[in-house]
Amino acid sequence: MTWDLSFITEEDFTKHVQDTIEKYGDKLKSFDVQRFNKNIIDPVKLIFDKTVYQADWKETISNEIFRQRDKSNNNDIGYFHQRIFQYIDKCHVPDNGTEGGWDVIYKNPEGIILPDGSCVHTVYVEMKNKHNTMNSSAAGKTFIKMQNQLLKDDDCACFLVEAIAKKSQNIKWETTVDGQRVGHKLIRRVSIDKFYELVTGQEDAFFKLCMVLPTVIQKVVDNNGNNLVPHDTVYDELRLAASNVEDKDMIMEIAIFMLGFSTYNGFSKLAKQ
Structure with a gap:
């Protein structure tokens, strides 16, 4: 890549991108069910989202994880700017x-x-x-x-x-x-x-900066290897948690309901099984 920004060196720009990514901090950590449900998921909303948007459960859970990560990313991008x-x-x-x-x-x-x-x-x-x-x-x-x-x-x-x-x-x-x-x-x-x-x-x-930004971000991520790549286990954990559900077509629905309703009438019986 030919460096086309005269107002900042490639070295300084790369360092700044690296520093911005490091600001993501805990948001780069992988999600398990406990972290996923830290603030208690709304099961009804997730099931509406999954069905109305015609998504599968992996995609729906991935989108929710992305939403949770994204809530606090604006401050990190403010740091970049x-x-x-x-x-x-x-x-x-x-x-x-x-x-x-x-x-x-x-x-x-x-x-x-x-x-x-x-x-x-x-x-x-x-x-x-x-x-x-x-x-x-x-x-x-x-x-x-x-x-x-x-x-x-x-x-x-x-x-x-x-x-x-x-x-x-x-x-x-x-x-x-x-x-x-x-x-x-x-x-x-x-x-x-x-x-x-x-x-x-x-x-x-600013246009020139935006044109080189994707390449520099990718280079920084590649140089950091798997350290910046989360390995989320929420979907697999939820399927395992509801594996004893008799209606196999409802495995994920029951697992999602249990995230928010495990102590509610009716659901508490499932939790004891």
């Missing part, structure tokens, strides 16, 4: 909770030109994975934080950078604070491609 800027020139990623709690700080002594022609020398960034992850209260608090930063530093702008924005944009951010619609030209809502363009000077920088 934020921490990569530590490798990009003129960007700084503060430790969590320090330096005002900003996710990224971009300083350019030559000046940073905004779409309306304004010129500042520092951009303070609050980064979000997706455009709809803040409720109105959180949005209001973030806007006030940015207002306060402008009061302390009149040579800066503040960006709300969204990895998954509604569209590519770098616009004045308008939101509601205490029931009033507010906005400021130096407080901006920016899609991540536009932020990459600003800090690298390359219009398609």
Whole structure:
């Protein structure tokens, strides 16, 4: 693979992908029945899902395991989007909770030109994975934080950078604070491609990063061998647990019901068999 990213080295990018995968931590561990049912599965939902989506039990259980793993993965991907800027020139990623709690700080002594022609020398960034992850209260608090930063530093702008924005944009951010619609030209809502363009000077920088990402992730996974490949045993354990069920067509259904209903009337008798 020819390395086509001038704003980050292949070595640094590979290390960052490796660090992001390591953040998955416990989510890479294999699932057995005990872990699968840690928060008690809803058997009725699983049976509806399996039947309505015309899936088999292996697929249904695999999907549920994926859902459980996926619930906490957004923070790990947030780490990827934020921490990569530590490798990009003129960007700084503060430790969590320090330096005002900003996710990224971009300083350019030559000046940073905004779409309306304004010129500042520092951009303070609050980064979000997706455009709809803040409720109105959180949005209001973030806007006030940015207002306060402008009061302390009149040579800066503040960006709300969204990895998954509604569209590519770098616009004045308008939101509601205490029931009033507010906005400021130096407080901006920016899609991540536009932020990459600003800090690298390359219009398609984020596109190029995305184009090499699958290959680098695969390389990191391959280099780690089976250490990153979970070996889930839930399906086999459930079949074994219900192997004494007389109606062989109901083996998996009974096993799923027992995950949530083993102490309920009727089901408790099956549990004792």
